[in-house]
Amino acid sequence: MTNLKNEFLIILKTMKFIKTAVLKVFLICLFFSSCKTNDNVESPNVIFILTDDLGFADLSSYGSNTINTQNLNYLAKEGALLKSYYSTQAVCSASRASILTGSYSNRIGFSGALGPNSKKGINPSEFLMSEMFKQKGYNTAVYGKWHLGDNEKFLPTNHGFDDFFGILYSNDMWPFHAEYPDSYPDLMLYDYDRPVEILTDQSDLTMELTRKSISFIEKNKDNPFFLLLAHPQPHVPLFASSKFNGRSGYGLYTDVIEEIDHSVGLIMESLRKNNLDKNTIIVFTSDNGPWLSYGEHAGSTGVYREGKGTTWEGGQRVPCIVWYPKEIKPNTVLSTPFMGIDWLPTFASVISSNLSENKIDGKNIWKNLTGRSKENPHEALFFYYHKNSLHGVRYGDYKMYFPHRYRTLNGRKGRNDGTPIKYEYVDLLENELYNLKTDPSETKNIINEFPGIVKKIIALADNKRKEIGDDLTNVIGLENREIGIID
Numbered sequence: 043m044t045n046l047k048n049e050f051l052i053i054l055k056t057m058k059f060i061k062t063a064v065l066k067v068f069l070i071c072l073f074f075s076s077c078k079t080n081d082n083v084e085s086p087n088v089i090f091i092l093t094d095d096l097g098f099a100d101l102s103s104y105g106s107n108t109i110n111t112q113n114l115n116y117l118a119k120e121g122a123l124l125k126s127y128y129s130t131q132a133v134c135s136a137s138r139a140s141i142l143t144g145s146y147s148n149r150i151g152f153s154g155a156l157g158p159n160s161k162k163g164i165n166p167s168e169f170l171m172s173e174m175f176k177q178k179g180y181n182t183a184v185y186g187k188w189h190l191g192d193n194e195k196f197l198p199t200n201h202g203f204d205d206f207f208g209i210l211y212s213n214d215m216w217p218f219h220a221e222y223p224d225s226y227p228d229l230m231l232y233d234y235d236r237p238v239e240i241l242t243d244q245s246d247l248t249m250e251l252t253r254k255s256i257s258f259i260e261k262n263k264d265n266p267f268f269l270l271l272a273h274p275q276p277h278v279p280l281f282a283s284s285k286f287n288g289r290s291g292y293g294l295y296t297d298v299i300e301e302i303d304h305s306v307g308l309i310m311e312s313l314r315k316n317n318l319d320k321n322t323i324i325v326f327t328s329d330n331g332p333w334l335s336y337g338e339h340a341g342s343t344g345v346y347r348e349g350k351g352t353t354w355e356g357g358q359r360v361p362c363i364v365w366y367p368k369e370i371k372p373n374t375v376l377s378t379p380f381m382g383i384d385w386l387p388t389f390a391s392v393i394s395s396n397l398s399e400n401k402i403d404g405k406n407i408w409k410n411l412t413g414r415s416k417e418n419p420h421e422a423l424f425f426y427y428h429k430n431s432l433h434g435v436r437y438g439d440y441k442m443y444f445p446h447r448y449r450t451l452n453g454r455k456g457r458n459d460g461t462p463i464k465y466e467y468v469d470l471l472e473n474e475l476y477n478l479k480t481d482p483s484e485t486k487n488i489i490n491e492f493p494g495i496v497k498k499i500i501a502l503a504d505n506k507r508k509e510i511g512d513d514l515t516n517v518i519g520l521e522n523r524e525i526g527i528i529d
Contacts, residue, residue, distance in 0.1 A: 096331075131153075143386065164190040228240045333349065369411075384405050432514060
């Protein structure tokens with residue numbers, strides 16, 4: 043009996059040991075499983091393709107009858123097409139700064155387009171999207187146009203990017219400028235942080251940037267990555283490679299856009315080849331609307347009024363396609379107003395990152411993109427231009443403009459040789475209100491018909507002026523931050 047009792051105790055101890063061991067194995071597996079969403083395989087890659095001066099109606103998925111963008115059509119069909127997406131300003135540097143910081147450009151001191159040898163650039167105290175991805179273990183690169191400062195202090199490799207290849211400002215800021223050839227130095231092509239070539243011909247630049255992008259993708263197929271592909275095109279001067287120059291039959295501008303679309307196709311092919319296509323987010327958009335004074339060397343705004351350099355719809359409403367087959371359903375079409383300030387908080391939510399300690403203006407739009415919310419994340423969007431001038435506010439379907447001066451061609455058509463015609467300047471003397479849903483071309487001022495809407499927008503504008511100021515009403519903001527300055 044004693045032996046039987048001892049054997050029974052041994053069995054119980056053995057079972058207890060096995061149970062403990064199994065529990066330990068289970069907990070270890072649970073731990074590694076919980077880490078799975080943050081490891082190199084499961085973390086979503088992000089490719090942000092930013093074109094320069096692309097018009098709202100320049101893609102076939104956005105209504106173009108002459109430009110064939112089959113690869114972007116595929117992304118739009120299999121992802122989300124945004125119909126009310128805005129650049130944050132209608133000019134290069136300011137718009138790009140807002141994408142990378144999630145802030146209105148004027149909040150962080152940015153306005154206009156920085157020229158060569160500028161003493162200004164992105165402030166090191168700003169928390170950029172690239173730095174956010176780096177903190178989460180991503181490898182990062184930017185290929186193309188930077189335009190946030192050309193001094194060493196402001197170079198992308200000093201602001202969270204592991205690699206850079208491209209130009210530091212706009213591609214027309216060179217000795218071959220159509221109007222001011224004596225105003226600019228040589229345009230240098232940079233590799234990492236060093237100039238490696240004087241550009242005198244940009245014909246192969248689109249494909250060169252594409253090859254760099256594909257190489258980066260292949261090198262990082264086993265690591266999460268963030269790639270900003272910032273094409274200098276279709277900003278003038280226009281260039282297409284020999285393979286695409288004249289290919290479309292509809293002019294050089296169409297050739298350029300179709301080559302950019304071809305670039306998108308090559309990047310998609312690389313993602314599929316490396317089994318990354320199901321775990322990569324792609325955003326395709328533009329920094330602002332088309333430079334209409336360049337005529338046939340500029341894009342189209344479709345039904346929208348004016349273009350680049352204005353806060354009318356044609357200046358800031360631009361194409362935007364978002365593709366992520368894991369979570370974004372095919373044929374998603376969204377008319378909710380979004381803006382370039384929204385990308386940083388949106389990607390922060392996707393990769394579970396903390397945001398900057400600096401105040402930002404963007405909203406997380408991921409639930410909208412993935413169909414989990416139809417709510418407008420913004421109460422209003424604010425349209426600033428020049429140094430710090432509040433020109434307009436979008437509130438729901440309504441957009442209200444305050445008195446300001448703007449440029450226009452007054453219906454005149456530009457030339458077809460890459461030389462711009464001169465703008466006229468018009469003073470908007472009183473507040474104007476438009477319903478963008480029923481009047482997208484902004485032709486009927488309904489300011490006297492909706493006093494309640496007008497009162498609400500004025501209140502919103504006054505609050506924003508207190509925050510970040512308004513030159514037009516001589517209000518100094520209380521929450522502006524300084525742009526970076528060379529000592």
